[in-house]
Amino acid sequence: FIPLGGNTVFIRTPVLRAVDGWDPDCLAEDCELGVRLSSLGARTVVFYEPELVTREECPPTLKAFVRQRTRWNQGYLQTLSRGYWRQLPLRQKALGVYILATPFALAVAWLLIPVAIVTAVLLKAPVEISMISFLPALPMLAMLVVSIVGLGEFGRVYRERVFVRDYVRLVAGLLAYQAVLSFAAARAVVREARGIRGW
Numbered sequence: 059f060i061p062l063g064g065n066t067v068f069i070r071t072p073v074l075r076a077v078d079g080w081d082p083d084c085l086a087e088d089c090e091l092g093v094r095l096s097s098l099g100a101r102t103v104v105f106y107e108p109e110l111v112t113r114e115e116c117p118p119t120l121k122a123f124v125r126q127r128t129r130w131n132q133g134y135l136q137t138l139s140r141g142y143w144r145q146l147p148l149r150q151k152a153l154g155v156y157i158l159a160t161p162f163a164l165a166v167a168w169l170l171i172p173v174a175i176v177t178a179v180l181l182k183a184p185v186e187i188s189m190i191s192f193l194p195a196l197p198m199l200a201m202l203v204v205s206i207v208g209l210g211e212f213g214r215v216y217r218e219r220v221f222v223r224d225y226v227r228l229v230a231g232l233l234a235y236q237a238v239l240s241f242a243a244a245r246a247v248v249r250e251a252r253g254i255r256g257w
Contacts, residue, residue: 059143059150060102061157062092066112073100085255086133090140093154097142108215124242127161129257131246134158164201165243167194168236202232 067088077094084090096102117123135158137143143154174191177183183191205228213220249255 059096059146059153059157060092060104061086061089061137061154062095064088065114066110069095083255084133084136085129085257086137089130089133089158090137090142093137093140093158094142096150096154097145120238124238124245125257127239127242128245128249131161131243132250132255134161135246135250160197161239161243162247164197164236165240167197168240170194171198198232198236201236202229 069091073095077091077098079091080087081090081094092102117126138155138158143151143158146154171192171194174188174194177191178188206225209220209224209228212218
């Protein structure tokens, strides 16, 4: 199961023609094509060479970032709803649903964290109930751990020095970053429900 990313992807022309190319109606056409090719049994090879990497520009403003993530999330929703992933073997199917639905699970988790805090502080619930109410925070914490490891790996691969302050900023910015991602995911759901599919 490979949801392709937009940069440095090479597809043999006969394979691309056999599946009628990219879907012009999907807002994450690269992801959708990768899922479709995976479901049809296309062979995919992934390799990484730092010297040959294609770099992506980050959106220059918060508004542009939200629009980008909204588009990606909406494209993931479209890909999920098309159901090509259902043709995959069980483990790949589970991976497909996990990858395509994660932004929305994180958005729900973000919304449930304040509920958990209020529950723990204001209600005299048993400790077990309070602990269970914080379970939605686990995906967010897992994302933080992966980001911390990724930052260290980035520094190692690109021979860039990563300072303690970089890790502190990463941790301190987690809640604001997740709030923006949750907003973009919710915005994608609303746009898809209303049939708004433009960039």
